[in-house]
Amino acid sequence: MTAVVEVRDAHVVHKARSGGLFRRDRVYALTGADLCVAAGETVGVVGESGCGKSTLAKVLVGIQRPAAGTVAFGGQDLWAMPPAERRAAVGAGTGMIFQDPSTALNRRLTVRRILRDPLDVHQRGSRPEREDRVRELMGLVGLPPALADALPGQLSGGQRQRVAIARALALDPALVVADEPTSALDVSVRAQILNLLLDLKERLGLALVFVSHDIQTVRRMSDRVITMYLGRIVEETPAGRVIDAARHPYTRALFSATPGLLDPIDPIPLSGPVPSATRPPSGCPFRTRCWKADETCAQVMPGFSAASQPGHRYRCHHPVEEDQSTRDLARPEP
Numbered sequence: 083m084t085a086v087v088e089v090r091d092a093h094v095v096h097k098a099r100s101g102g103l104f105r106r107d108r109v110y111a112l113t114g115a116d117l118c119v120a121a122g123e124t125v126g127v128v129g130e131s132g133c134g135k136s137t138l139a140k141v142l143v144g145i146q147r148p149a150a151g152t153v154a155f156g157g158q159d160l161w162a163m164p165p166a167e168r169r170a171a172v173g174a175g176t177g178m179i180f181q182d183p184s185t186a187l188n189r190r191l192t193v194r195r196i197l198r199d200p201l202d203v204h205q206r207g208s209r210p211e212r213e214d215r216v217r218e219l220m221g222l223v224g225l226p227p228a229l230a231d232a233l234p235g236q237l238s239g240g241q242r243q244r245v246a247i248a249r250a251l252a253l254d255p256a257l258v259v260a261d262e263p264t265s266a267l268d269v270s271v272r273a274q275i276l277n278l279l280l281d282l283k284e285r286l287g288l289a290l291v292f293v294s295h296d297i298q299t300v301r302r303m304s305d306r307v308i309t310m311y312l313g314r315i316v317e318e319t320p321a322g323r324v325i326d327a328a329r330h331p332y333t334r335a336l337f338s339a340t341p342g343l344l345d346p347i348d349p350i351p352l353s354g355p356v357p358s359a360t361r362p363p364s365g366c367p368f369r370t371r372c373w374k375a376d377e378t379c380a381q382v383m384p385g386f387s388a389a390s391q392p393g394h395r396y397r398c399h400h401p402v403e404e405d406q407s408t409r410d411l412a413r414p415e416p
């Protein structure tokens with residue numbers, strides 16, 4: 083398996099945004115993240131708001147430098163490269179698709195200019211070749227050539243997201259990271275954009291990282307699902323088995339609370355709110371809400387254990403039994 087990107091023990095710490103009570107607080111946005119993404123696979127990332135999904139996405143595409151840990155593209159340590167080399171590696175090797183194409187695209191540039199821009203910056207081919215590439219990109223994402231001179235404001239939301247996808251693909255990257263790519267779109271066009279991403283992934287052999295709140299969609303799109311909780315990756319599960327084979331109590335709880343996945347089911351009840359990322363609990367970050375937590379969980383952050391299935395690992399001292407159904411877990415004790 084060739085790793086397109088490999089993140090090892092990455093930590094990202096932000097200063098708390100000003101205006102809060104404790105201005106000098108630190109936000110532990112990502113703690114000890116390890117993730118390897120191979121050519122041609124889709125990795126989904128799920129977790130509650132603020133758990134670090136977007137931070138991990140930015141680390142993967144080299145736009146967020148981790149305070150500690152490494153990020154390697156094709157085996158090369160990204161942050162050990164000279165800046166010009168790093169910019170070239172990031173620009174050519176990765177593409178990022180953001181949530182809201184209305185803000186991600188420069189509204190004063192035509193579609194043609196938006197798509198030509200990365201080709202100009204990275205000096206790809208002659209001018210006529212760049213124009214050809216713009217036409218090719220528009221065809222790839224299903225945009226009619228007549229829209230080349232349109233401004234983003236003249237396009238529908240779905241068309242704008244197609245432009246953003248085409249821009250992400252302009253330099254033929256090995257890795258595309260899509261951070262909530264459909265959540266700002268009308269429900270009616272979401273499926274079209276998701277199908278387009280899946281189709282492009284197959285045709286171009288891309289590695290795709292797909293970040294979303296929408297657990298149903300992540301499960302449908304992905305080969306593997308990464309569960310994050312309070313800045314940590316707590317489980318990595320083959321997507322087809324995530325509902326009943328996940329071993330981490332949090333993954334089970336998250337999936338039990340997803341309407342339609344296990345219908346009809348009562349969600350597994352969790353006690354209390356998500357702790358603050360400025361003061362993560364000692365030991366396992368999930369232990370303050372976990373029905374299985376004990377003193378060990380309060381003291382020691384569990385390392386990864388490998389489950390019996392290849393590609394499945396989890397960090398938990400008291401994992402859910404392998405053969406226990408989520409439906410049974412959600413039932414109150416008699």
Ligand SMILES: Nc1ncnc2c1ncn2[C@@H]1O[C@H](COP(=O)(O)OP(=O)(O)OP(=O)(O)O)[C@@H](O)[C@H]1O
Binds near residue numbers: 099110133359
């Ligand atoms: N630039 C920043 N400055 C300060 N704190 C930040 C910054 N960016 C992110 N954070 C904080 O880091 C934590 C992780 O944020 P991140 O955006 O990665 O989470 P997320 O899971 O993507 O959330 P959402 O699903 O709501 O987009 C959150 O507590 C967030 O408030």
